[in-house]
Every structure is written in structure tokens, then in C-alpha cells.
Amino acid sequence: MEKGTSTGTGSPEINQPLPVHTGDLESNRASTLRARVRTTLTIREEGESGRSGIHPIPFMRIVFQSSSWASRIVNVLWPVVPVAIAVRYAVPDQNLVIFILAYLAMIPCANLLGFAGNELARKVPHVAGVLTETTLGSLTEVILFIVLITRDNDGHVDYIQVIKAAILGSVLATMLLCLGLCFIAGGFKRHEQNFSEAVSEAGSGLLLTAGLGLAIPTVFKHSLTERLAEVDLQNKAVDISRSTAILLMVAYLIFIYFQTQTHHGIYDAIFVGESANGKHHKNNMKHRLTFTEVVIALAASIALVAIISIILVDKIQFLVEDRHVSDAFVGLILVPLGEKAAEHLTAIDEAYNNQMNFALSHVLGATLQTALFNGPLVVIIGWGLGKPMGLDFEIFDMVVLLLAIITVGNFLRDQKSNYLEGSLCVIVYVAIAVAALYYPNPVHGPAAAAETGAASNVTVDVEHHRF
Template sequence: MPQPGGENGRTEATESTSLLPLASNASHGPDIWGQNDEHRYTKWPKHVAHITWLTVSSNYVNVLLVFVPLGIIAGLLHWNPTLVFVLNFFAIVPLAALLSFATEELSAKVGQTIGGLMNATFGNAVELIVSIVALLNGEIRIVQASMLGSILSNILLVLGCCFIAGGWRGGEQRFNSVVANAMASLMSIATVSLIIPATLYAALSSGETKVQDDNIALLSRGTAIIMLILYLLYLFFQLKTHSSLFDAEAQAEDEASETHILSPISAGVVLVVVTLMVAVCAEFLVDSIDAIVETAHISKTFIGLILLPIVGNAAEHVTACIVAYKQKMDLAIGVAIGSSLQIALFVTPFLVILGWIIGQPMTLHFQGFETVIFFLSVTVVNYLIQDGKSNWLEGAMCLGTYIIIALAFYVYPDTAGDIGSMLKQFFTSA
């Protein structure tokens, strides 16, 4: 008998038509678990394979997933450290994209408030995992450089690319200046949290090293707790009291994720599996850094500040540029500066507290040169976004600033003296 709904009695397929055979249409009777051997042994494997394919094909960068097994094998078999670093470097890029994809799929189904908290937690999961691994290994310089590099890559590299992508066709792009200025103000608070420990280090007498370290550790831990509280208040501001200000961004997100592939359980499984793979690849990556420094003559600061952030933020970079090209500048600004806020007010303070718990001397006392670079970068970005408008030339300015900083850290050795040490003479002689 012809089926209704289509021409010549054929049922027309739509975007919502299931790719798996429905039980009621199956030729072997109703789909009741255990009544049909074919369904028992083929339904779920087919379903899992289908969902896996849709997940893997969700982003072009996932072609790099071939590096994941290669990187793990290279690390387990102790291949050349440079090869281990390169393979795991490229392996983390698609894993970061999968983490971002699974987080978006899961947060879309659990509500705005919990979704916002999930994005805060998993949005920078790669940087967090790499930094935790480095912190456990006592690589404080890698952790600090990675945190600062993630912030700089977002507010200069990503934002600059967004301004260029949005303004490439000419004219000016407008965005919500109130939201942008709120984010920029919080970034200014983050710079204060780094400047004060650096200034305290410079002001304390060089003859009291133990007391100096204890004081900076106490200041850093207290500041970290306050910054975490500020970040929670910002989430409450964004999701509750002033959610109307973020309506444009929320609408753009809903538009971008109109169709969803993963169920909450599937998304949770993907998050767990990918997080474990990121942790393994990060372990091999961090272990090979010392050999890279010796053989390639690249400083740990450059690796942590320039190379690792590009890996961790690759998926976010692409997403932000795409939405900016579509003239959704509020969402692009939210991705670029919002990610920086997560690093500055959530991830970095969390690592300070974690270092306190596990006995690692992780503090907010960054090198003086790095602190100055951070302050100048935030100042430049605040100046560019305060009018609520952007164009491609401003994007070029951001990119130019980031390239200058990258060159500076390429020639900046790990053995360089701290500016604070030189400033001590000013404070002690006064």
C-alpha cells in the first residue's frame, strides 16, 4: 500500500528523518530488546558508529585525529623527544575541538545556568589539563607562561582575526560596548592581580628571601580566592541579573547550534574519553619540553606562552573568526575576551590554589617583563573596544602587537633577570 506524505506514495525524507531504521517499519517485527537477534547485535553498534562519525566529522580540524595514536605510541616507546613533542602537539588540536563540541552539545541540553558553568569549566579544558600536568611536574614557568599566553592569544590574536574577518568587506562592525567594557574592566582587575605581587617582590628586601617568598605566596593565595569569587559574580551577572545584555550573544549561540547530535549521556562519554586522551598527550608533551629546549634552543617561556596556547585555542580561534565573518560580533567578542576572562579569573587562580594544596610554589608573581607585556596588551585592547565599533585596521593592529610580543619572547631567555630585581635597588635606596 502506498505510504502517505510523498509524491507517488513515497515518504519524503527530511533533515529530521532518522538514519536508523525505526522499529515500527522494520521487516522483522517490533523493536523490542531481546526479541530479535539482528536488532540485538546490530542496532546499538550501528548507532554508536553513526554518532561517532557525526562527532568526528563535526569539524575539519578533526582530520588531525590520526596524530593521537601516533603521539601516544611515540611517548610510550620513547621515540625522539622532538618527534614526541610534534606528534602530541598536533594531537591536542583536534582533541580540543572535540572537547569544545561535546561541551556545547551538553550545555545546550542542561539549561543556561548550568551550561554557563560547564562552558567555564570545559571551555579551557586543554590549557587546564596541560597546566595541571606541568604543575605536578614542578614546571612553574611553563604553567605561568601558558596562562599568560592563553590570555594574550585570545585578546590579541583571536580578537584581531575577528576584527579582520568581520571588517574584510568594508565598513564598521558594531557590538555591545557595555558587555565588552565589563569584560575589559575585569581584565584590568586581572592585570592588577599580577602587578601587585610583582611590585611587592620588588619592594621587599633582598636579604629576606624566605620571608619574601612566604609573603608573596600569602598574597597570591588570598588574591586567587578573591578572583574566583569575582568570576562567580561575573557568571551571576551574565546569567541572572543582567542576562538581557547578553541576549544577542545567546541568540547567536542558539542559531549556531540549532541542531544537536549528541544526547547528554553521549556528550558526557565523549567529554570523559577525550579528557583522558588530552591528559595522556599532555603528559608526553610536557615531558618532552626539556629536550626541546636543549636541542632546538627555544626557551620554555616561548613554548608555554606562544606554542601551547595556539594548540589549546585552535578550535576557538576558528569558531570566533567564522561568527565574526557572519557579522555576529557580539558572539565573537564573547568568545575571544570571555575565554581570556576564564583563564585570568578562573583557571589561573584555581592553579594557584591547587599548587597550595599539593605543595608546589605556584604564585601570581610572574616575571616583571611578562607582567609589563600583559598590562600593555590589556591597555591596547581596552582602547580598541571602548567605542563599541571595530574595523579590519584595528584587527591588523592587534595582530601586529601579538607578533611583536611573540618575537620578543622568542629572543627572551629563561635565564633573563627579573625587572623586579632591578627595581629593588630603587626601593631599598629610597
């Protein structure tokens, strides 16, 4: 019997193709896998530098020139960075000066981190590049949140409350202020701008989902205020927040898988087409960092952001206690504007250059990263540190967030933008900032006990005079 024949009546011709077919299928699968690996590991033409290793002078020149005119303006603040660090240790009592210097120093450090992320993004496929740039751009925010969560609350500053406000403040700053300025910048030279339905529809839907997810612990806590003891209610709200945080992070990972695996062709077509029609293809290799230089820039920027974040957080108590700035304003407005400034400028520059899909992807991507990943990540970190970090926000913050998401979703619905819509977004953000400035701090710690005792004495006096 010939090899490959299973029975006496079997024909070798009939049975022979089966192993050949299987081999072809396995070979095709292997070829597809190798092609994907090559595509992932191959540096795109836009990311080629024409150099290798480290070249100090070109490195400094490229970093200073950055990726846009807006980034170059930000780089003028680099001398402030060593000054802020020096003043922090030379004259530690100059609290206001130190805070202002650290606040300004955060901007170029975050800009370097964003630029290094942008350079790395050019070296990988388009969709992965946008995600990489967005993730590294949000790293400043994650570092700042981690520094805040490690601080113990005192009688004047509730750092957990500052983090909660900063989470929503980052979402509002990106979604209203940055998007509004993108619409305005793009509308300077054009009647209106168009952007892809795939980008806007997925983004607005996820924004609404994120808003509803963040609202669950808040609604739970405030709807049961009169029915449960304060301690019991707070513990339940924290437990619900931790579960919600895990679910939101899962939603973000599904979104990443959707963009990079199952539907990456749609986004690749959008970004490749816009890149070909815009200024992205005009950049030449002399203005690109090598992979080694990108790693050095990332390491240096992360270290500087961590140092400046520590200095900045150290002075929050001074702002709240001596300057009487509310926790809500510090978290909702000051912190997000400082750490998001460079990222916002990049998106605005893209909108000005009619790269609206790139700008919108960065705006929505950064917003979703904060709402679905960075914020929930801090809850998980707080859980590990034994801190009662939850997603139970103030009613004012949550209502403002949900209304902002609905407003932005309506602006994105028609896939068109103009300076009027941008102006309205900025005006709404300024109104929120004014309200946050006048928002009172919650009373906590020894002050709360003193206030409670004073209230009890007043009640006793009233009762005494009544009878």
C-alpha cells in the same frame, strides 16, 4: 467565636484574607521556582537531536563534521592522535618527533572537548550555554596546568616558571591573537561590525581588574628586592599570591552570578537576538548529539587531553635543554597556541558569520576564565601540593599583559570592529612572540650554584690582581 476571629469585635471578613494572601504569595513563589527549574532543565530547540541513546555512525559523522568549517579542518589531524601515543612508547628516544606529534594531536582532542561543550551548551539556556562552552573549552588548559604543577623542577626546566608564562600566554593569545583574527575575519565581507555594549563593557572592565589583581604579587616582589632576603621575599610573594588567587576566584564567581542570575535578561536578549539573526537557527536536528553522546564525547576528549598533555610536558625538558628554547617562549607562546587552537577557530568562525557577540563572549570569557579562575586555581592546587606556585611574574610578562589589556580595552570602547584593529592586535602579538623567543632562561638548580661559584672566583681574581 468563628474560626479566624481573634477578638470579640473582630470581623471574619477582615481577618480572612490574610491566610489566603499568604498562600497566594507562597504559591507564586513556588510557581516561579518551578518555572525556573523547567527553564533550566528543558532542552532548547537548537539542542534537540530528535534521537536518544547512542548511535555510533551518526555520532562519528556529527563529531567529524563538527560545528564549523574550521573545526572540520582540525579534525583532519585525528590520525595523528594514535600515532603520537604509539611513537611515545615505541621509540621514546625520538624526542623532537614525539613533541611535534603530541603538539599536533592536542589540537583535535581539544577541538572535540570544545565541540562537546558546544553541544551541551545548546541544550541549556543561552547565558548558561555560553558559560558552559567557555568552561569546558578551558578544561584543556586546566589539565595541562595540573600536569605541569605536579612535575618537580630540575636543573634545566623550571616548570613553575613555565606555568606562570602559560597563564599570561593564554590570556595574550586569546585577547590579542584570537580577538585580532576575529576582527579580521569579520572584516572580510563587511566595512565594520558592531557588538553589544553590555558584553564589551563588562569584559574590558573585568580584564583590567584581573590584570591589576595579577600584578599585585609581581609589584610587591620586585619593589622589595633590595630590602628583604631572597628566601623571605619569595615566601611572602607566595603567601600574597595565594590570598590574591582566592580573591580573584571570588571575583569570577560574582561575575558568573551577575551573568546568570541578576542580569541574565540583558545577556539572554543579546544572544537570543543574534542567534535568531545568524546561522545558529539554521542547523537541523540531524546534526545534533544526544545527551548521552555528549557525555561520551566529553569523557573521551578529557581522557585524550590528559594523555597528550603528559606526553607534551615530558618533552619540555628536551626543548629547553637540547634545543635551547626559553622557558618564556614555551610557556608564553607554544603551550597556549596548542591548547587554544581549536577554541580560537570556533570564535573566528562565529565572527566570520557575523556572530560578533558570540565570538566576543567566547574570547573575553576564555580570557577571564584563565585570569580569574584557571590561573588562581593552579596556585591553590600548588598550595595543596606544597609547591611554591605564585602569581609573581617576570616584569616583561606583566608589563606586556597590562599594555595589551589597555590596548584591547580601547578597541572595544566604541562597540565597533574592523580589520585594521584586528591586524594591529595580531602584529602586537607577533612582536611579543619574537621578544619571548629571545628571552633568556633564569639560572636555577645546580647550574645556578656553579654560576655563583664561578662569579665568586672571578671576583677573587680581580681583587688579587688589583692588589
